Structure formats: C-alpha cells, structure tokens
Amino acid sequence: MGRGRSAVTMDTKRDARVGQTVRWGPGADESKRLGTGAVPASVYTDPARYALERDRLFRRTWHVAGRVEEIAAPGDFLLWERVGQSVVIARRESGRLAAFHNVCRHRGARIVSESGHCESGRLLCPFHGFAYDLEGRLVGVPERETFDEAKLDGLRAYEVAVEVFAGWVWIHLDPKQAKPLAEYLTGLVDEFAWYDMGSWAYHGGSTYVAEANWKVVLEGFLEAWHTPTVHRRSVRGGFDVPRSTFAALDPHSMMVVPLAALDIDSAPKPVEHRQFADCQYLLFPNAFLNMFPDQGYLITVYPIDANRTFCQGYVVARKTTPEGMTAEAWEKNVKSSLGMMDRIMGEDLAIAAEIGATRESFAYRENIYNTLECRITAFHRQVDAYLAG
Ligand code: FES
C-alpha cells in the first residue's frame, strides 16, 4: 500500500544539525507531489462500496477508541460500538488492558450494554448468565452439564487487539491481521514525541451526528481552506491557510497551518512546527487530531450507515500551565476549548449536511480537489488500496 514511501520522504527532510524532521519552510511542503485529484460521487453513494469499507477498511485498521482516563482503574470497562461492531475494553487487575467482541458465545447477546465498572471481575450475559472475565474468557456457565462440553472447552469472547499510545486507547478488530500499532502509525510516532500527549489531561468531549457519508465529514478535516467561509463567525481569521504545508505519512497525513498568535515567521530556524503552528493530523482511516502547542482535540468519524455519521470529540491539554499564563486563566482557556470544539463541529457538520442533501441528485457526479486538498486525494488513494486488497 505504498507505506514505505513516506519514510524515504521524511529522511530526506531531516535536518542533520538538530535531528529534526522539517515540516515548515522551503522544501517542506508536499502538496505539489501529492497533486490534485477527483473521485466519482459513487464513492459516497454506492452501497456495495460501503460494505467493502466496513469489511476491508475498518476491520483492518487500528482505531482510537478512547482516552486512557476513561478506564483508569482496574475493573473499569468501556463499551465501544461503531460500524456495527460492539467491543468491550477493560482494565484488568494487573493494570493492563484487554479487549474483546461484546458478543456472547452462547446465542449472541451483548454481554454489556453500557460502559461501567466491574468489582467482581465477572461480566454476566443478561440472557442466561454466561460469565466472562475482564479478558473475555468464559468462566461460568449455568446448567453446564446440559451442554456438549466439547463446545464449551476453551471458549472465550473473540479477542480484539488493544494498545495504548500517546494516552489514547487504540483497538484493532481483527488481531490476527493487526501489525503492531507503532508500525501502523509509522511517522506519527516521531511526530507525536514532541507533544508527550500521554502526560496530558483529558477534559471530556462531545458526540455529534451528521447527515452525510462519513468520508464527507472526514474530508472537511483534511483541508483548512474552508475556514474563512464555513468558520467565519467562530474562528474569525488568524489562520494563514494559503501558507500551510502538507505531508503524507502514509497511510496518515498532516498539515502545518500558521496561526497569527503563534508567529511562525519569528520562530528560530529550522522551525519547530509543533510549537509555532496549528498542526492537523489524519490518523488513518478516520480520526482527526488538531494540535496546538499546549492543547488539542481529536475527533473520530464513523459511519452509522452510508448516509449518516457519528463523531466523538475529545479535548486534551498539558497539565502544566503554559508560560506567561496563570493557572486560572489556563483552566478557563481549556474549558472554553470544549465550547469552541462544539461550535466548530456544528459549522462543519452543517456544511456536510449540505453535501448529504445532494447525494441523490442527477447533477452530483464527482468531487474535484485542488492542491490545498491534496491530503484528501492522498486519503482516497489509501482507502482504495485497502478496498482492493
Ligand atoms: S446469549 Fe448469553 S447466556 Fe445465552
């Protein structure tokens, strides 16, 4: 799937003097190489394609399922339900995480119906009381002698792979196909080291539903040049979108958007882009991470069906108060970010619904993308590679 290419690109851009990958300044921008593009409307409307996305894309990729703070104590468990899948992610007594499909091996009932805490370490299926431990192993069967023992032997809820990186909980629905998360993340591992997000605090978030295909919603997060139009009331300038630089970290991607408040032009060279710009990342296939030096938010984007999308937003921030700010002002600032995320999402999802509204029109035939939208073109290439395989 062409994942080796980004490693080469990154190496050529490493500044030997400081051992830093240069993402801003002459030669850092890959938008011309990534190019312009087009996709037919059927990419968003064809039911057969939607089925392929579910089975070949979402089943074969790592997903951000939450923040570690949501399952901080042994016995805590998180119910994750997306793309028709139901998964339990639990913290075991040992402190390690386990994940399994939330599907009883008796007759398929959900084992749990909400997130929670389990003191006993046993989760009981509500139908006939099959008991599972926090790793998903079947540890109790009522009327056991009435079953064929051979069918029960070694039975467990099907496993899901789980790992933690940068304070986020990641899962893979098909552990047999999963490569290690660090390998899957490729260049993002280096890129995220500067933030040290694992030490940041989680401040909660919101959920949203959009009346559009999930890719319509995600594409809004892969370019910023709609900011002066769609976000003219909320963001009100300050972002120097035309000077953004773009990079592919296949299958992921990123862009560096200069922000007046961070004054990238006065930054020492080579520019530490994470300190002097708004950096926006695609965590392929469906998470958007918008990072400022001291805080950020992440949005996951999942199809409910081909025409509706469920999003979840999470706000995170450094625990230490940034220089030149009082602790009180910092707390207020982070709190206001939650409201800002809701406001920006409201604007993004309203425009996504405008696209959803034309999906059956005879006149909606294709999307065309410019080089400011090169990350969308790159995204479609990556999706196509998964669907073909
Ligand atoms: S379906 Fe779970 S115990 Fe019967």
Ligand SMILES: [Fe+2]
């Ligand atoms: Fe937007």
